[in-house]
Amino acid sequence: MIKTDVLIIGAGISGLAAAHYLTQKGVKVIVLEKEPNAGGMCRTLHKDGFLFDLGGHRFLTKHVEILQLVKKIMGEDLVKRPRKSMVYWKERYFGYPLNMHDLNFNLRLTDKIGIFKSLMYEMTSRLVGREKDINLEQYLISKFGFYLYQSFFKQYNEKLWGISPSMMSSDWAVERIPNLDYKQIILNVFFKRLTSSKSLYDDFYYPQQGGIGQIAEEFKNIAEKKGAEFIFDTNILAIHHDKLKVLKIDCLQGNNKIIFCPKYIISTIPINKLIKVLNPPLGIDSLKVDEVLKYRSVKILNLMLRREKVTDYTWIYIPSKEIIFFRLQEPKNWHPNNTPTGYASISLEISCSKGDEIWSAEDSVILKSSLKGLKKIGLNISEKEIIDCFSSSIENAYPIYSLNYKQILSEAGDVLQRIENLSSTGRQGQFKYANMDEAIKMGIESAKSISEYV
Ligand SMILES: Cc1cc2nc3c(=O)[nH]c(=O)nc-3n(C[C@H](O)[C@H](O)[C@H](O)COP(=O)(O)OP(=O)(O)OC[C@H]3O[C@@H](n4cnc5c(N)ncnc54)[C@H](O)[C@@H]3O)c2cc1C
Secondary structure, eight states, X not given: OEEEEEEEEOOBHHHHHHHHHHHHTTOOEEEEOSSSSSBTTSOEEEETTEEEEXXXXXXXXXXXXXXXXXXHHHGGGEEEEEOOEEEXXXXXXXXXXXXXXHHHHHSOHHHHHHHHHHHHHHHHHHHTOOOOOOBHHHHHHHHHHHHXXXXXXXXXXXXXXXXXXXXXXXXXXXXHSOOOOHHHHHHHHHHOOOOOOGGGGOEEEEESSSOTHHHHHHHHHHHHHTTOEEEOSEEEEEEXXXXXXXXXXXXXXXXXXXXXXXXXXXXXXXXHHHHHHEESOOSSOHHHHHHHSOEEEEEEEEEEESSSOSOSOSEEEOOOTTSSOSEEEOHHHHOGGGSOTTOEEEEEEEEEOTTSHHHHOOHHHHHHHHHHHHHHTTOOOOGGGEEEEEEEEEEEEEEOOBTTHHHHHHHHHHHHXXXXXXXXXXXXXXXXXXXXXXXXXXXXXXXXXTGGGO
């Protein structure tokens, strides 16, 4: 039986930030992780001098204290990098987020007319008053008009989420999709009133040595120096409680059972998994939680190439369902240190669900389909140029905001709140489409809230 002040479950960036905060205060912390290393989704894979993030990650935040903290732990290794993101749509490249300059110059006349008509309809139907937007489809149509929805947003969302936008809550889009004002679209598309295309080149922060994973590594190293103990390759079996407090936690490391007896637990694992391991079960049907609070997975094909570069861009979005990947990242354009001199690399992100055809496919099958897709978007890569390739995968990449997710999430949150020495936090623990800065903030906030227990 291992005793500690705080047991943190999950060594992703939120768990690491919590460990960093608590060890600075002299609290005894153990961090438990099912994988062999720390970082969670903010990890960088190293292969033969090539660095691949688990999906390109840029660090940006509006929280000054989080920026200061990350700058402090990273020192001069955190640098500003230019973002150059594009979308391949209607067989052309546009700046992304869709910007006025490109819509104005790149769109065909028939598309401009389609956009104009549907936006005029949206504007007039707003004047006469209309039902409130309740699902993602309604939200996107009201913001961008039916034409842009049908030809762009519908395909992209169906490809990413695997379900129709009419089956999803609009919360995701409200938080994430940059808002184009329709009056602005009309003025720019038709009357050539140019606005700046600055968004194409916005800056972001990025580590210059070890990919995005360097931030997680630094958090871990500092916490470890201050006494945090990390236990990897270890999975949670059961969290035993008396309905008010956690009493002990059973874990499995290889064939060995380990029992922990912490004063407090910070869990950053998916909330549906946490509900499932509670023993006895607590007033909510774990199958129902599992069914509603679902995640979309991502498979990433990483290619190491015998050529100088593939594109000038950090990333490219591809809404077309005819192309297997929804996003292409070029690590060299994130930071030159991500790729050995004279070589290039790309990561192709493919949306899927755990256990489906793509999730289970051999790399060779995904490669074949990806090469076809690359050709279609004008980036022809021959097999001879490929030095090596491998896939990586993220099981709980994106929380799917279904129409009734809020109700079940709130019920699950109420149940968990009854156990006073347990907090569920981070992107997975809160079932929140949060960026890494928010995940860091959530981890620190959970750590701050437990001072009375330690
Ligand atoms: C494709 C992609 C691109 C992204 N791009 C960006 C970006 O550009 N900028 C940005 O700021 N954010 C980005 N994000 C979001 C960012 O990755 C997350 O906000 C952040 O990593 C969440 O950290 P976390 O610690 O909350 O969760 P995780 O990183 O998921 O950490 C949870 C940890 O718990 C562990 N765990 C799970 N179950 C168990 C168990 N049973 N026992 C023990 N351990 C367990 C997991 O292995 C994991 O290490 C992106 C995410 C994805 C998927």
